[in-house]
Amino acid sequence: MNILVTGTHGFIGVMMGAYLRNQGHSVTGLDTGFYSDGWLYDGVEPVEHTICKDIRAVTESDLAGFDAVVHLAELSNDPLGKLNPTITYQINHQGSVHLAQLCKAVGIPRFVYASSCSVYGLGSDDFKTEESEVNPLTAYAECKVMVERDVSALADDYFSPTFLRNATAYGASPRIRFDVVLNNLSGMAWTQKQIALTSDGRPWRPLVHVLDICQAFSRVLEAPRAVVHNQVFNVGDTRENYRVVEIARIVAEVFPDCVLTVGTSDQDDRSYRVSFDKIHRVLPEFACQWDARKGAQQLYQVFEQIKMEADTFGFRAFTRLKQLQHLIAVGQIDDQFYWK
Template identity: 60%
Template sequence: MKVLITGADGYIGAVLAPYLAEHGHEVSGIDCGFYRNGWLYDDGRRRPPVATQDIRRIDAADVVDYDAVVHLAELSNDPLGEHDQRLTYDINHRGSVELARTCQAAGLHRFIYTSSCSVYGAGSDEIKSETSLPHPQTAYARCKTMVERDVQALADERFSPVFLRNATAYGASPRMRFDIVLNNLAGHAWTGGEIKMTSDGTPWRPLVHVNDICEAIRLALEAPREAVHNQVFNVGSDEQNYRIREIAEIIAGTFPGCVATFGPPSGDSRSYRVSFAKIHRHLPAFRCRWTAERGARQLRDIFQRIELSKEVFGYRAYTRLLQLKYLLATRQIDEEFYFREAAERATPA
């Protein structure tokens, strides 16, 4: 299958692109390149080509040759979304819906959208399934629900969108993120020997390994239309509904000598437990091969191999919000987050 991945140079994309190619797909990527200089280690895999392009400037000619699009390119977490809500709506909502419209009009068959379990937002202890009412707490999560709604309306006899509500990812990717919970705690454990939680860590946060997300995406691409057409799936496993405190304890147990301490209850209302039963019914080959324990060991081994330092752990390109603030402050991107031309950058403001 000819597959175009948007956001192919991001954390998930840098694992997904070679993975789909290794499974026989003809893969290309596009990415505007916000985090391209954040490359933590080499994994020795052959990487499909990635064109530098913004999703807001894609037209039919860019997608018409493909069978499917996997759409990852968005501003990818809650603090980013809160930093500039207008831009989050512009890129994540409007950009994603326009891209889906372009794909539908160009005659593509499948459109995989990486949504998020954060749409469940604040919760009681009730376990959320795909039919639960979303309760998004942030602009990022609200955009996910709006894209799902608007792209579902585009489905027809030819165009099959599929919505994968991923749990919070963890695990190694060459284009690493240290701003997601397990990876962040592992980095602290390795470089500082301690995890100091400012809160009590009671909120629930389902996790899923980046490799397992890639498997779900592949199976959703390859599945017969009737199994996935216009369906929403939570991606993860019931066993990986962790409390943040448990994640900290798993990390502390994996990194020798690491101590975890906790603070008082916090005001963070994002807490949700999720059922992952539906994806197993529709995509029976899917299973999570990773656990938080195994992912923590994987990170420990990589940190050891590359001798991860405090400086590299703190490097801005591994924390999405820091990198975007840097690109703005140095006038590399404009206020709409488009990269400026080199000549324009050289002119003082």
């Protein structure tokens, strides 16, 4: 297949480009490059050609000839959404719907969208399924819900969108994010030999390795159209629902001499436990290859290999909010988040 992957300069995108290429697909990237300053380690080949463009400025001519679009490029977490909710709606909601509309207009039959389990927001201990009511608590999560709704409405005999609600990602990527929970705790364990949770760590968080996300997208692209047409899938493994404190415990066990302390406050009200049965039922070849412990071990090996220093862990480009605040402060992007 000839695939356009948006967000190829990001944490998941750089791995997605390499993964799909290894599956024999021809891959072109598209990314505005907000975090391109950061590259943690070598060994992953970025896609050869990336269109350097904002998704809001994409035109039909950028999309000619693709069989499928994998859409990852958005402001990728809750704190970014809080930084500027208006821009979050413009990029994540309107930008994504604009992209899907153009894909449909030029006749691209498949559109696979990176949604998020954060649409479930606040749950009880019950497992959320794709049929559960959504409860988005932030602008970021609300945009995911609105994109699913509006792009789903475009589905017809010639345009098949699929919505993959990914669990919280972890794992190694040259464009690593240290603002996702397992990677963040691993960075603390490596640089400080200490994980000091200020919260009580009770909220539930389903986790999924970045390569298992890549596998899910690949399985969807290769599945018969009828199986994935206008479907929503949670992406992960039901066994990989952890309380934050459990994730911290696993990381502290993997990183030698790491001390874990747990706080008492209860600051984060996002908590959801998710069932991943549907993706396993509908796409039986899909099977997660990773779990949290293996992911922490992988990060330990990467940090060891590059002798990672505290400055690297703290580098702005590896924390999405810090990097965007930096680009704004030095005037590299304007108030609409376009490069000046």
